[in-house]
Amino acid sequence: DQQVKQNSPSLSVQEGRISILNCDYTNSMFDYFLWYKKYPAEGPTFLISISSIKDKNEDGRFTVFLNKSAKHLSLHIVPSQPGDSAVYFCAASASGAGSYQLTFGKGTKLSVIP
């Protein structure tokens, strides 16, 4: 049973336009959410995160939005650049779990077309 879902396996966007990657979760105990970026044959790198006490967090071209009532978050990349082409993983954690663990979605492969 998937607790973190990324329903779009892939997304293609023109360079300069906005990329929107979506993520849904089912576990109400999740209170911290992260986005990781991964290139082929490399480890994921942390991109941006958001706590459940916020509904938006911004870092340069990257913004994450959280809608707790809908159990939905999204990552916006504006403007998209060819170097953004990678697989993006959404992850979630629950602070009361006793140990720090992340639950990952299956990822969305973003292709930014020059």
Next chain:
Amino acid sequence: DGGITQSPKYLFRKEGQNVTLSCEQNLNHDAMYWYRQDPGQGLRLIYYSQIVNDFQKGDIAEGYSVSREKKESFPLTVTSAQKNPTAFYLCATYRAPYNEQFFGPGTRLTVL
């Protein structure tokens, strides 16, 4: 340089052989994790360890074993009982109060 080292980058083994994947960190992080990534499957947790000499099974521990004798090291053994061992294996670390896990570069294991 602080970081996480996984070696080798590519590993080939014959079916039926056990193989041990190395993960070393000099970040002084307490917790360490092993994930495997398969195409279209995301990252799935195999084992994790919060402190030395203690470790817990993750979601897909069958066919794997680990040890945590030193804070810096968390080797993963892929045994012959693992039915489908060919995958990309990732090691990660964590230390409070940071809220993210840090990942190593990964090892691609191919069982022939």
